[in-house]
Amino acid sequence: MVHGELFDVAIIGGGPAGLSAGVALARALRSVVVVDAGEQRNLKAEGVHGFLSREGMSPKELVSAGREELARYGGTAIEGFVTSASRDGGNFILSLKDGSTIAARRLLIASGITDELPELPGLAERWGRDVLYCPYCHGWEIRNQRIGILASDSNAVPEALTFRQWSPDVTLLLNGALSLSPEEEEQLRVRDVRVVDGRVQRLETDNDRLVGVVLDGGSVVPLDVLAVSPATVSKANMLQRLGLEPCGLDEGEGTCLETDESGRTSCPGVWAAGNATDVSAQVMTAAAAGLRAAAAINADLVLADTRQAVQEARAYAR
Structure with a gap:
């Protein structure tokens, strides 16, 4: 199936970044x-x-509310998986897994990222519950609990010191991933981080609650929460035909898209926003x-529309 309409903008990804952009563009009559x-x-x-006025709201409810806002202003949301993006003249063609295609003048990539978790039995099942990574997302909810930091690299030290802000009971699990410098040992000691x-x-x-981790010697470290650092x-692998490839991160393991401050990528007509560009x-x-990306895209379309209008006016005047 081919969607016959040429959209001003197609957005890949319907999370907070994609829906926020979609609503802004729809309100701009795009x-x-x-x-x-x-x-x-x-x-x-x-x-x-950390979302003002939406504290504690279910992620699913937030997406649903965003879709309702998008529809209210005339935008369209569809369920689908984009397998590739290509150019057709000055426009873009998105190919979806179900065989359909979508044509648009501009693209915004808000497809996000995947968290690749450490391979530990039982860890993935608890992700987002009592296995987590962001203190600013979960710190209040886990305050004063027994928090373990599973080290994967040297960033585990500042991570442990940060989680110490929310609990006096923090344990850094070296996990064979790093050796501490004397300065790091001092920092952890004076902050009472084990x-x-x-x-x-x-x-x-126990009863579907984390109670600890088991070490290679068989001993158990009692914990209520385990913080990990996923890759x-x-x-955004669907962009290969456009010559866009995710690049490595400055810190940590993983990949993302490079953009300027507005979200513009190196590919003309393509922007990116959210975790797709900032993990x-x-x-x-x-x-x-x-x-921010929506405003930049609309400004780019305003210029394109103006150039087209000038060309048509000049052609008519001849």
Whole structure:
């Protein structure tokens, strides 16, 4: 099936960044379609945090509210998985997994990222509950609990010191991933962060609650929460035919798209926003990035429309 309409903007990804951009563009009287595969990064989380007036709201409810706003202003949201994007003259063609295509003058990539978790038995099942990574997303909810930091690189030290803000009971699990410098040892000691050597073998649970981790020697470290640092991998592989490839991160493992401050990529006519370009973006900052990219896209279309109008006026005057 081919969607016959040529949209002003097609947005890949229907999370906070994509929907925020979609609503802004629809309010600018642009024809816009949001294509959503329904795989938002935070869907397993119990609630959204750090989003003014939406504190604790279910991620699914936030998406649903965003879709309703988009429809209210004339935007379109469809469920689908974009497999590739290509050029057709000055426009773009999105090919979807179901065989349909969508044509648009501009693209916004808000497809987000995938968190690749450490391979520990029982860990993935608890992701977003008592296995997490962002203190600003979950710190209030886990305050004063027993928090473990599973080290994967040297960033584990500042991570442990940060989580210490929310609890006096923080344990850094070295997990064979790093050796501490004397300065790091001092920092952890004066902040009463315990350091445990040995590799973590699995999670210990009781009545569907995390109660600790089991080390390679068989001993158990009691915990209520385990903080991990997943690799954050871009989901923008559909852009290869446009010559856009995700690049490595400055810090940590993973990939993302490079953009300027407005979200513009190196490919003319293509912008990116949210976790697709900033893996640390929270819900509110992702939504703000979508709004910023929408304004830049509309400004670009205004210029294009003006150039077209000038050309037509000159041709008519001849």
